[in-house]
Amino acid sequence: APRALSRAGGTILTVRGLRVSTITGGNYTCKVGETIFSGYIDTAGAVPGLNCLILPGLAKGVHAVEIAMNGQEFTSTGEFPINVFDPLHIQNLFPKGVAIGRDGQSITIVGYGLLEKDPTNTKGTISGPVVRVGGENINAEYKDNSHVVFQAPLLAAGSPATQRSVELTVNDQDFTTSGLVLDFYEWDATAGCPRDCNGRGTCISQWVWDDQRQQEVQEFRCACRPIFAGLDCSGSFAMVNMIPRSGPQTGGTAVSITGFNLFLATDSTNYRCKFGSQQVQAKYTEPTTLVCVTPAYYLNGTVGVEISIDNGTTWTNEGHVHLFAFQLQPSIGRIEPSIAPALGHTVVRVLSDRNHTFTTAPYDANACVNEPFCEWRLNRHHDGLACRFGDVVSTEARFVNIHEIACIAPAAPSTIFPTGITFSEVVVSLTLNGQQLLPDVFRFMYIGNTTFQNVLPSISALQGQSTITVKGAGFVNTADLKCKFGFAAAPSVTYGDSNTLLVQTPFQQNPSTVVMQCTFNGQQWQQVSNFQYIEMWTIAGLQPSYGPETGGSYVTVTGLNFVDSSALACKVGDVLSVAGNGTRGPMFLSNTTILCPTPASIIPRPPFSNEGADQCTGYFFKGFRRNLCLSGNFDCSWKILDGTTQYLQCNLQDFGEVIVSSPVDVDRLTTDKENFHPDVPLRQTKDVFLSLDGSNWVKFTAEPGQPDQKFLFVDRSNVWIDVCYIRQFKK
Secondary structure, eight states: SEEEETTTOOOOEEOOOOOOOOTTOOEEEEEEEEEEEHHHHHHHHSSOOEEEOOOOOSSSSSEEEEESSSSSOOOOOOOOOOEEOOOEEEEEEEEEEOOOOOOOEEEEEEEEEEOOOHHHOTOOOOOEEEEEETTTTOOOOOOEEEEEEOOOOOOOOOOOOOOEEEEEESSSOOOOOOEEEEEEOOTTTTOOOGGGGGEEEEEEEEEEETTTTTEEEEEEEEEEEEEETTSOOOOOOOEEEEEOOOTTTTTOOOEEEEEESSGGOHHHHHHEEEEEEEEEEEEEEEETOOOOOOOOOOEEEEEEEEEESSTTTOOOOTTTTEEEEEEOOOOOEEEEEEETTTTTTOOEEEEETTTOOOOOOOOOHHHHHHHHHHHHHHHHHTTOOOOEEEEEOOEEEEEEETTTEEEEEOOOOGGGTTTOOOOOEEEEEEEESSSSSSSEEEEEEOSSOOOEEEESSSSEEEOOEEEEEEEOOOOOOTBBBBBEEEEEOOOOEEETTEEEEEEOOOOOSSEEEEEEESSSSSSOOOEEEEEEEEOEEEEEESSOOEEETOOOEEEEEEEEEEEOTTEEEEETTTTEEEESGGGGSSSEEEETEEEEEOOOOOOOOOOOSSSTTTTTTEEEEEESSEEEOOOTTTTEEESSSSSEEEEEEETTTTTTOOOOOOOGGGOOOSSSSTOOOOOOEEEEOOEEEEESSOOOOOOOOOOOTTTOOOEEEOHHHHHSOOOOOOOOOOO
């Protein structure tokens, strides 16, 4: 209790329930919506409770209430919502006095923002209007949001004249502080008119029969002038509200004024409005409404507004309550963002230019936006604040500060997205009063039919820094193009084309599957896909660690943290093989084993040369299974057998006979030359790299002091063809 409270704050909210008690080291708190307030334990009632002082600034609307004994673990029932409403304001009484000793005198309270009891809420969120006269609470009858009626309390005849304060509440706790008073005055109908009719009427008399005296007596009463009413003629017309409350200095703003007792005028031409010192004709449009068009008023500030229903003879004299702001129209510098999805709901920042302020005096300080009551008056001052997107008006607009207004972009009309069109532009403009648009306009883009189809790869190491490709349709290149993985923002997002984005993955703390999202305007995020982060994989060994230079084999890579990824790739040296490449792509076997294909890596053969070992007078060749020294009359060259395998053919120049091959074990070859070495095959080593995300590569790294393991390519020619047995034929 209470179940409703004012945004102005200052209310003590009491929550009672089970196990609400004093505890050691307790941190007693109430949470209203998402706002937390400090409290203290109240043991005065039959059921212990927690009292919290509600500070100003709660948002208008219905909020759930929860409590915590330790400041952290809140209840979660949501069973007791409260209604937060704008502060109530009352500004006039009609009539302003009642006669002592007379019963049944009705008083009308005029104000704005008045609320009635909510009949749909069985627990009575809004308890309905209650008037406090002095110290006495009296139920009032709700008429509309601008006035309620109550019966004045009866003071016994002979009581002295007095004044009593009049205030209003709708939650039985928070009363207004208007300072209004109700006069209780002495009056004997046979002695004269009450209060001499307040100068607003004529005192007349008539003879009536008095049953108590059993004789005729002369009674006096007021014949009020046409625009006044009440026993003492203190009741009259009043100004209740006006919309809008601001406009340009050049005038031309149509101000709709809600009033009370406007029908008392004797002629429709007698209605007038006064803005400061300037009077204009008013148009009577319905029993409670006048419309006045503002004159040109070259003042950057506010003036009081009054109305008259007797052609300017009598004015409401409440210009201090009803203020209209004349303003030099500000300029708009830019809007951010300038793009939104077709469904709308984007918060668009409208920023002023050249340090202009959107707000008007006396609400032109930034502090006003952060002070609840001043903010409420500021927003009330700019009723009609709206942004227009093409032909669609968004009234969901508010002041962020005196230089910035936030508007919610509405949904784009379906007519601006014909078949095949993924985006369309409209013009954005701003009005501060619901009528005059500021002259500055800006282009705004709606995006339609944006879809995300797949992500390649959908995996990354925890360290991030891998580049993934996002495929879809309807992509637009904007300054606010962003992506995130869970809560981690991508370091960079590059627009490729309307179907492609390149995104760099960010760092993540722990292995997990997160939701990847992207936005084109920095606000609305669209889910792209689930994305997996894993521990960085490592290579522990290669088996076998060698193979033929002609390739065509597989090396078994063992290690840790392997996963079956669409981006699985191997590199042997600089030769890349990727998954999905038929039988020659890498294959995932388990989280510790992957097969990588070995490419052909033909070992370069050294050229023949007359310059060789000092001991060789012929051709010296190093590395074809052994060092060979052939006499100068041999003509040798490498020949291609099947496109990948090479063999050596030598001819004897002197006799022109072909040296033929023979299946003789190479180890049986002998020579008398001292530099003829044992079997020395040609060979070269290459690093083996593994990637699971297409960007991060690892290779085998040995423990300190141990050699790195690489893949060894060897000359295996003797496996594929016979080794040449060199014979020298002589005639």
